[in-house]
Amino acid sequence: MATSISREGSLEAPTRHPLDWQSADFYDQASLDKELERVFDICHGCRRCVSLCQSFPTLFDLVDESESMEVDGVAKDDYWKVVDHCYLCDLCYMTKCPYVPPHEWNLDFPHLMLRAKAVKYRQGNVKRRDRILTSTDTVGSLAGIPVVNGLVNAVNASSLGRQALQAxxxxxxxxRVPPYVSDTLRKTEKARIGRSATGEAAGPTTGKVALFTTCYGNYNEPGVNADLIAVFEHSGIPVTLPEKEQCCGMPKLELGDLEAVKAAKDANIPMLKRLVDDGWDIVAMIPSCVLMFKQELPLMFPEDADVQSVKAHIFDPFxxxxxxxxxxxxxxxxKKPLGNVIYQASCHQRVQNIGQKTREVLALVPDTTVEIIERCSGHDGTYAVKEEYYASAMKIVRPVAGRVEKAAPDHFGSDCPMAGAHIAHxxxxxxxxxHPLSLLRLAYGL
Structure with a gap:
């Protein structure tokens, strides 16, 4: 008599299924609990992801400390402790888990955590702080007002101010909370908005790009975007800016506010599609923002042709x-060697499956050696600044910081400027x- 034996996966390329976020079952608590228990049981028996983030040690401690020492001994209310530590980096799905689709167990841990966050959000179980921190356009616009800007940065720099922020x-x-600037990139580079240009096509590229500035690249570190513009135009690639833009939606995705993600999509996609139709490719210097348009929105809106078109024309800068x-x-x-460079390859860049493009570009600079750290920094935009998760974020970044310290490089950073700042912190x-883009500008002598 023939028997069916479940085999381990990872022999085929992972397949990501569309996110069925608009169905009634998606938000059903009983259905969610059943799937959480199924997946947690598989994870408990595997434990390969224990070193990735705090979600997995939290889960395994809950199981090991339960009366049965199995998932069925864990209280359903404690499932949220696992969910809250997941910041959707996707590394478990892309680099560790042997049971992702097309394996018959069909395990997609990050998207299950996203589903749980969406259920939690719909139930109203979200802190005011988290609503504020994920409203990046609103916070950036307010903090960018010159008088307000000085006050915000002063509070951030003051010990008493930091204590007040915590309270x-x-x-x-x-x-580490980033400073805000009043001279945003979209202000200083507004002459680029709506410009016309001719690019020289090569391979899948048109040779001219529209820079999606991103909230962080507009309000917090516009200098990195300025470096990107200088580097691209030094290679004959004209750069424009979209007429308008708003947050890509990644912070709201991580909060579970999927309707806000849809609203961001409805604002950004038509504008980006017009640029694509006019022959512009799109780049963004924040890997999370690129991933949002490359993966998350296409999985949320698989039938939206404009979303798919933008997906096909957005690129990581390197x-x-x-x-x-x-x-x-x-x-x-x-014009200038960089010496020894060590940088952290951000999670949301790695899961784009584009290879080590940053290393490949920087390695073109003569007399330059490049070392990559392929390990999470633990920052995730807002996770590392929250009172209850700061210690975990510092625990996760410690091995990365240790690698940098041991290497004693001439330059260090990350493809994600927030991760780079967290490592420096x-x-x-x-x-x-x-940032690697800043290093490239340095190497060009620009």
């Missing part, structure tokens, strides 16, 4: 530069991190 908002007093280089269209006239070297 009022639950932002940990020791966490992915774009390497595509140009393969066709002889990248300026390689570097862990090293006690706030502000010393350098």
């Amino acid at each position: 009022v908002l639950g932002v940990h007093k020791d966490a 992915e774009y530069l390497m595509l140009r280089h393969k066709h002889g269209k990248l300026n390689t006239d570097f 862990a090293l006690g070297k706030d502000g010393e991190q350098q």
